[in-house]
Amino acid sequence: MVKNKTALTFYGGVNEIGGNKILLQDGDTKVFLDFGMSFALKKQFYSPPFLSPKTEKSLQELGILPRIEGIYKFDPKPPDMDAVFISHAHMDHSAYLSFVKREIPVYCGETSKIILQALSEIRRADLEFDVEDLQFQPFRTGKKIRVGSLEIEPVHVDHSVPGAYGFIIHTSNGAVVYTGDFRVHGAKPEMTREFAEKAKKAEPVAIVTEATNMTGASVSSETDVESRLSQIVKQTSGIVLADFAHTDVDRLNSFYRIAKKHGRCLAVSLRQAFLLEALRSDKGFKVPDLNDETMLIFRKSKKTRDKWEKQIMECYGDKVKDAFDVSKQQCKLVLAMSFYDLEELVEIQPEAGSCYVLSASEPFNEEMEIDFERLMNWLGHYGLPQYHAHVSGHIMPLQLKAVLKDIGASQIFPVHTENTELFGKFLRDLKGKIIITQKEKEYRI
Numbered sequence: 001m002v003k004n005k006t007a008l009t010f011y012g013g014v015n016e017i018g019g020n021k022i023l024l025q026d027g028d029t030k031v032f033l034d035f036g037m038s039f040a041l042k043k044q045f046y047s048p049p050f051l052s053p054k055t056e057k058s059l060q061e062l063g064i065l066p067r068i069e070g071i072y073k074f075d076p077k078p079p080d081m082d083a084v085f086i087s088h089a090h091m092d093h094s095a096y097l098s099f100v101k102r103e104i105p106v107y108c109g110e111t112s113k114i115i116l117q118a119l120s121e122i123r124r125a126d127l128e129f130d131v132e133d134l135q136f137q138p139f140r141t142g143k144k145i146r147v148g149s150l151e152i153e154p155v156h157v158d159h160s161v162p163g164a165y166g167f168i169i170h171t172s173n174g175a176v177v178y179t180g181d182f183r184v185h186g187a188k189p190e191m192t193r194e195f196a197e198k199a200k201k202a203e204p205v206a207i208v209t210e211a212t213n214m215t216g217a218s219v220s221s222e223t224d225v226e227s228r229l230s231q232i233v234k235q236t237s238g239i240v241l242a243d244f245a246h247t248d249v250d251r252l253n254s255f256y257r258i259a260k261k262h263g264r265c266l267a268v269s270l271r272q273a274f275l276l277e278a279l280r281s282d283k284g285f286k287v288p289d290l291n292d293e294t295m296l297i298f299r300k301s302k303k304t305r306d307k308w309e310k311q312i313m314e315c316y317g318d319k320v321k322d323a324f325d326v327s328k329q330q331c332k333l334v335l336a337m338s339f340y341d342l343e344e345l346v347e348i349q350p351e352a353g354s355c356y357v358l359s360a361s362e363p364f365n366e367e368m369e370i371d372f373e374r375l376m377n378w379l380g381h382y383g384l385p386q387y388h389a390h391v392s393g394h395i396m397p398l399q400l401k402a403v404l405k406d407i408g409a410s411q412i413f414p415v416h417t418e419n420t421e422l423f424g425k426f427l428r429d430l431k432g433k434i435i436i437t438q439k440e441k442e443y444r445i
């Protein structure tokens with residue numbers, strides 16, 4: 001019997017943070033591991049909202065959406081892809097599902113499905129984020145999924161969004177491991193440990209690993225960030241304005257506990273409230289109950305409301321506060337506030353002794369870009385000192401090296417990093433061969 005050919009081709013995530021789109025072929029079986037949007041490539045040509053891509057043709061023309069046959073919904077050819085596996089719900093791993101043919105099944109964690117569907121309700125229809133009619137096939141950790149000649153085992157990992165997975169994929173030529181985005185300094189390091197153990201047991205021939213943090217690394221943890229945030233809230237006499245990613249449930253839980261501890265309420269945005277409602281249907285993990293006495297919901301001033309906003313406002317009545325209400329009880333609040341909510345400060349008028357905490361990555365995270373110059377102008381105008389209390393969603397270099405050494409794959413493919421060469425040198429004493437990944441080149445396994 002002729003043995004299947006197994007190969008990896010990287011259509012995104014090469015020399016960039018995010019945009020992962022990794023094709024795994026095993027004989028006639030083809031699956032994609034993640035199908036994310038590349039922020040880096042997009043930024044080279046576009047500046048939303050006024051200069052935004054209008055069609056998939058523009059995205060392909062500029063190399064932002066790779067040219068692959070038989071996968072896109074705008075391609076009349078029959079589907080030539082067996083499945084797409086999504087590691088987690090961050091846009092740089094999932095957004096370009098928008099373009100995928102609706103008959104191709106999309107495997108992702110139950111939680112990722114909930115988050116993607118909730119986000120699609122919150123956002124207005126968008127060329128680059130549309131998950132309507134996708135054939136989601138949700139999985140839980142440890143489940144084994146057969147697709148053609150492949151057997152794929154998703155295993156949970158810890159990351160800055162709930163429901164993140166790595167994959168152990170049994171091919172005709174041995175196991176291929178994909179880490180997705182992961183870390184061991186988060187709220188649930190045991191999940192990542194379990195993934196690493198299972199990956200090691202599979203004796204992989206190849207591992208595709210994230211390597212985001214090769215520069216600017218730090219020694220910290222989610223617990224450490226919580227205690228630093230707690231110190232800040234304790235010492236603040238006015239309002240605490242907190243900017244953190246609305247899908248970062250671990251950070252939200254930290255702010256919730258801290259607010260409670262210091263006799264304040266945590267006011268989340270309508271968006272975050274909607275997302276929390278959706279996530280409560282997932283019994284897999286704990287999120288704060290919006291009915292809890294510590295929780296409030298902040299509504300921005302807006303002329304018209306979307307359906308989902310009205311739904312939250314009706315459901316939570318008195319718990320929904322506007323900028324005027326907030327201005328009257330500043331010392332009693334931690335207010336979740338993003339860059340796009342700064343205009344609300346005009347009504348809130350933060351008192352002396354208030355402060356602003358940036359609890360997201362700097363200057364970029366997987367959901368937003370922070371415009372520092374303008375942020376500083378706003379904070380300067382209202383006399384708000386800025387604290388930065390954050391820990392990355394990505395594993396640190398020394399820990400990554402230890403994990404990779406332990407897993408012991410024969411070939412190591414770094415993705416999701418701007419420092420591939422540095423990574424290669426840093427890990428050159430490992431037994432496995434480091435492959436300096438190139439875009440759209442086929443690598444035989």
Ligand SMILES: [Zn+2]
Nearest residue numbers: 018090092181
């Ligand atoms: Zn990512």
Ligand SMILES: [Zn+2]
Nearest residue numbers: 088090181366
């Ligand atoms: Zn991520």
